[in-house]
Amino acid sequence: xxxxxxxxxxxxxxxxxxxxxxxxxxxxxxxxxxxxxxxxxxxxxxxxxxxxxxxxxxxxxxxxxxxxxxxxxxxxxxxxxxxxxxxxxxxxxxxxxxxxxxxxxxxxxxxxxx
Amino acid sequence: xxxxxxxxxxxxxxxxxxxxxxxxxxxxxxxxxxxxxxxxxxxxxxxxxxxxxxxxxxxxxxxxxxxxxxxxxxxxxxxxxxxxxxxxxxxxxxxxxxxxxxxxxxxxxxxx
Numbered sequence: 164x165x166x167x168x169x170x171x172x173x174x175x176x177x178x179x180x181x182x183x184x185x186x187x188x189x190x191x192x193x194x195x196x197x198x199x200x201x202x203x204x205x206x207x208x209x210x211x212x213x214x215x216x217x218x219x220x221x222x223x224x225x226x227x228x229x230x231x232x233x234x235x236x237x238x239x240x241x242x243x244x245x246x247x248x249x250x251x252x253x254x255x256x257x258x259x260x261x262x263x264x265x266x267x268x269x270x271x272x273x274x275x276x277x
Numbered sequence: 278x279x280x281x282x283x284x285x286x287x288x289x290x291x292x293x294x295x296x297x298x299x300x301x302x303x304x305x306x307x308x309x310x311x312x313x314x315x316x317x318x319x320x321x322x323x324x325x326x327x328x329x330x331x332x333x334x335x336x337x338x339x340x341x342x343x344x345x346x347x348x349x350x351x352x353x354x355x356x357x358x359x360x361x362x363x364x365x366x367x368x369x370x371x372x373x374x375x376x377x378x379x380x381x382x383x384x385x386x387x388x389x
Binding site for chain 2: 194196198203204205206207208211213219221253255257264265266267268269270271273
């Protein structure tokens with residue numbers, strides 16, 4: 164059971180370049196999330212998708228776009244990378260039904276923008 | 278706006294000690310609280326999820342309690358081991374759709 168997978172694991176970009184971070188889950192979860200983690204801070208929500216076909220902004224959405232490709236996949240795109248987007252990016256998924264709302268995380272993508 | 282605070286920010290203890298990590302939140306209208314472990318350079322691993330109707334949850338040497346009225350949760354680690362060294366994060370849902378608000382974490386080092 165792979166859980167939540169993310170690609171790539173590491174990436175270095177130059178300012179102004181674009182890239183897409185990929186995320187997939189195999190737990191048949193309805194909801195998916197993108198967070199970023201910066202040193203000394205907790206994780207902050209960038210975007211989320213409550214269900215297939217819907218996306219919405221989180222706490223820090225500026226400079227990002229997302230696509231919920233299908234129930235399994237949720238991608239995060241940086242259109243024009245900036246040094247302030249240097250961070251570790253985590254994808255997560257959960258269900259909103261039933262008694263458990265446990266959220267499961269992927270291994271992260273470590274992004275450096277120079 | 279929900280805010281989550283974790284105290285202490287860092288903790289270093291000798292092996293075998295019993296530990297208490299603290300998490301506080303400002304808005305008590307939560308339906309659960311989740312504790313995670315993060316090893317250096319790795320993702321988050323869910324340790325325990327406490328539903329709002331529960332007061333505590335146990336998994337092995339870990340016990341988490343939840344007091345909604347006071348806005349507090351504690352993670353108790355019994356008989357700590359060097360393998361427990363990691364950062365421990367607590368998180369609560371806020372604004373619907375299980376969007377999580379995280380504390381900054383407690384960095385734990387257990388030395389032999």
